[in-house]
Amino acid sequence: MKMTIKEQILLQLENPINEITARIIAQQKREYLEKIGKEMNITPWMERMIRLSLVIDLMKALQNYVLPTDKLEGFIWNEGPKGIEIKMNISRDGDIENIQHLQTEAIYAGGYNIQRLHLRYLTKTKMKRVNGELATEYQTQYKKLSKIEKLEKEIENFQNRINEYQTRIDELTPMSKEELIVELGKHHMYAWRVNTTKWEDVDKEYYEGTKEEWEADNQKLIENGMISMIDWDVKRPKRYIKDFEKKILKLQAKIESLTIS
Numbered sequence: 468m469k470m471t472i473k474e475q476i477l478l479q480l481e482n483p484i485n486e487i488t489a490r491i492i493a494q495q496k497r498e499y500l501e502k503i504g505k506e507m508n509i510t511p512w513m514e515r516m517i518r519l520s521l522v523i524d525l526m527k528a529l530q531n532y533v534l535p536t537d538k539l540e541g542f543i544w545n546e547g548p549k550g551i552e553i554k555m556n557i558s559r560d561g562d563i564e565n566i567q568h569l570q571t572e573a574i575y576a577g578g579y580n581i582q583r584l585h586l587r588y589l590t591k592t593k594m595k596r597v598n599g600e601l602a603t604e605y606q607t608q609y610k611k612l613s614k615i616e617k618l619e620k621e622i623e624n625f626q627n628r629i630n631e632y633q634t635r636i637d638e639l640t641p642m643s644k645e646e647l648i649v650e651l652g653k654h655h656m657y658a659w660r661v662n663t664t665k666w667e668d669v670d671k672e673y674y675e676g677t678k679e680e681w682e683a684d685n686q687k688l689i690e691n692g693m694i695s696m697i698d699w700d701v702k703r704p705k706r707y708i709k710d711f712e713k714k715i716l717k718l719q720a721k722i723e724s725l726t727i728s
Contacts (some may be wrong), residue, residue, distance in 0.1 A: 473526060473601050480525070483544065484552050488518045491584050508623075512616045519609045522584060523602050525573070528588035530599035532569055533557060540566055548650070550574040550586060557594075567594050615725050618718050625711040625718075632704035639701055644693075651692050654697045656699065662694030 472479070477484070499507035511657035524682055538589040540563070556566050568728040571593040576587040642650065662685045666678050674681060 470535050471535060472533065472539050472557075473529075473535065473604075476525075476529070476542065477522065479542050480544060480551075480553070483546075484518060484521050484525075486690065487521055487584070487586065494584050510616070510619055512612050512619060516612045519605055519612065523605045523609060524586055524588065526602035526605060528571060528590055529569075530601035532590065532592055532594040533595050533601060534559065534597055534599045535601060538559075547572065550551060568592060569594060580582050592645070604707050611725055615722050618722050618725075622715050623719050625715050629711050632708055633660050636701050636704055639697065647696070648689055651689065651696055654692075654696055657692045657696050660688045660695075662688060679723060 492514065496507045496509065499505075536559075538558045538561075540558050542554070544551055544553045546552075549572070552570070553573065554568070554570045556568055558566055569590065571588050571590040573586040573588055576585055601701065624656060639647070639650065650660055652663075666681060669681060676684070
């Protein structure tokens, strides 16, 4: 099948577009590390969106002069001091006797925290302005990928919560009763159930029971506290994990439907 003019142009510019995509990703990772303090996870969808944004900017610049039915008669690009210099020869309606020329400079812009690195196009041509709509196809793809990226972010958030819950479950599950009592004494909600006061220091005017009754009360507090801690840190998270796993499956199904359509 014969390639369209925009497909031919993208084939010619595949290497520089890939290189700029890599530069943008490196910039975003560097800034994320500086601000957040950890490595940024660039998903395949994010990388495709970055690449598509470059393609859309290119096609928006060209569609003011180039029609989808035009034919590419010649194409060269060079690395310039400020970016990429592109020159192309174009024929329209089969009129090869009237070759038209278009030159555009793709200048690097942004890349300084506030604005992401991108290409700004300055086009020189005597061609009449048209409405080529070359970017429409790629804008539609970008919107679809944007939806997928949001769904993947939701999946990532659910998975992070699952991992956090599972880590706590794995910590508590193998503990002995003595170890659980120590853990209870450090718990943010139930530490108060571990009474470290010695019998000798108990205010006997306030507490009217015997030492044995006081110890039994403390033991009951501890036992109830361990039950509450296990319910809060193990049983409750297990229920959440099952719920999150179901939600992840639904989100993955949505992503699959978007990739197929």
